[in-house]
Amino acid sequence: MYIFLCCFYISFSSCAFFSGGYHAPTYSRCFILTNAIFVFVYLLSEVIRWYKPLLIPFAILSCISIFLLSPIRSTKHPLSERLYAQNKKTARIIVSIDFLLFLILYITGMPTRYLATWALSLSAVAIMMVITLFKKNSTRRESV
Numbered sequence: 010m011y012i013f014l015c016c017f018y019i020s021f022s023s024c025a026f027f028s029g030g031y032h033a034p035t036y037s038r039c040f041i042l043t044n045a046i047f048v049f050v051y052l053l054s055e056v057i058r059w060y061k062p063l064l065i066p067f068a069i070l071s072c073i074s075i076f077l078l079s080p081i082r083s084t085k086h087p088l089s090e091r092l093y094a095q096n097k098k099t100a101r102i103i104v105s106i107d108f109l110l111f112l113i114l115y116i117t118g119m120p121t122r123y124l125a126t127w128a129l130s131l132s133a134v135a136i137m138m139v140i141t142l143f144k145k146n147s148t149r150r151e152s153v
Contacts, residue, residue, distance in 0.1 A: 028100040054123075071135040111127050
């Protein structure tokens, strides 16, 4: 279980912090949401581990999404232009390192269930970013 936690928190937390995305209204909701995502990723990784060839596309699509969309601007946590540029650079470096680590672990034969956790954690970050973009766009359309 500790290896699952390490895979999740290294890939999820490192990317989510600088790439932005959904922000829960309170710290306790953020804590609950993060742990719910972990449980979902853990359970899904137990299923998807039997489909190892899917892990590379999951990781690639997720990393490309994070790389291109980072950081998501939030009205709840506004960033100055300087901090926005810095977070963009940092998020791109982190997601590149995450993907490189994933590939190294994949090639060196890390057990598939841990690789699945890594890839699905990156997917969770990308999904949270896309959800935030859709919410932001739907809010704009409603106000027009």
